[in-house]
Amino acid sequence: MKLFKEFKEFAVKGNMMDMAIGIIIGAAFNQVIDVLVKKVLLPPLSLLTDGVHFNDKRIILRDAVLSADNTILKNEVAIGYGAFAEAFLDFLIVGFAVFIAVKFMNRLRKKSQDTKDTSIATPKDIELLSKLTDLMEEQNTLLKSKK
Template sequence: MGMISEFKEFIARGNVVDLAVGVVIGAAFGKIVTALVDGIVMPAIGYITGGVSVSDWKYVLKPSQLDAAGKEVAAEVAIKYGMFLQTAIDFILIAFVIFIVLKAYNKVRKPAEAAPAATPEDVLLLREIRDSLKK
């Protein structure tokens, strides 16, 4: 079997196509949640904190150095923890929304009550023997 035919067989499997669809939908969903965080959640937090954007929060280790003309000679050295917080909030919201969607999906997709499995013939035969011995 040639490599091309093996590749065609691999692609034709349902799992690969399902995975590709899931990745594309997941990327689009991530953009939606990022827009929610950037457009609604973070401005609200910025309003509460006095108009400071969370992504601008930082701890300055070494301030920038300016020359006599006011031109920056050395850049500021800072730990930008605000960007980390914003990304963490993105992740938490994405995970929460996915949890809610999966929870609703699982409620809708409850499997039908499984009928009790038929008793195997050997067990039935053993029961008959037991019952006949009791007589």
Template sequence: MGMISEFKEFAMKGNVVDLAVGVVIGAAFGKIVSALVDGVIMPIIGKLTGGVDFSKAAYVLQEAVIGPDGKETAAAVAIKYGAFIQTIIDFTIIAFVLFMVIKFMNRMKKAEAAAPPAPAEPTEEALLLREIRDLMKK
């Protein structure tokens, strides 16, 4: 078996395709959650903490160097801990939402498994015996 045909067989397996779909959906979901955190949750947290914008919070180790012509010759060196806090909040929200989705899916699976199966259609023989029974009652 050639390498190309082996690769084609591998790539077309259901698990690989499912994984690819999951990655694409996960990336889109991450953008949605980031927009929620950046646009809705962080402004509320900023308001509650007195107007602090976490994404811009940083500890400056060295200020930017400005040349005699007014242009920046060396960028500032800073530890951007605010971006780290923002990422932790993003992760926590994504993890919680995924937890809720998985919990909902598991509940749906349990409900589906707990539902009794529909009764099977009676066989021709059973139908014939019922007819005979009904006729004998008359």
């Protein structure tokens, strides 16, 4: 029963919902990046390499062995460095996109935490902390003037 209660607290506090939202958005973002790399960036790159797709690039260690009726007796053994290059390009693009998104969010957060900037609404907790700081400074100046 205690385990169920802990799970309920975990789910109600929002941790589970935050994780679910993050996973769903991450999966959608992965699809966007996958299409961007495979359908937008790689075709011009394969044009530069005379129409060869990166995914087809590999070093063959052993050719496939076929029987007389063209059934495969032994599969080909190859190092798919083209698939690795494509995955690495995916990684770089995802990393850069996440960097840009985080940089943008940090800029918005910094603007929203600036109590003097009225173009963006300051969150209530920052506003209250700012007022508290102002009141403490005012109190300190009053106490110093009484001495």
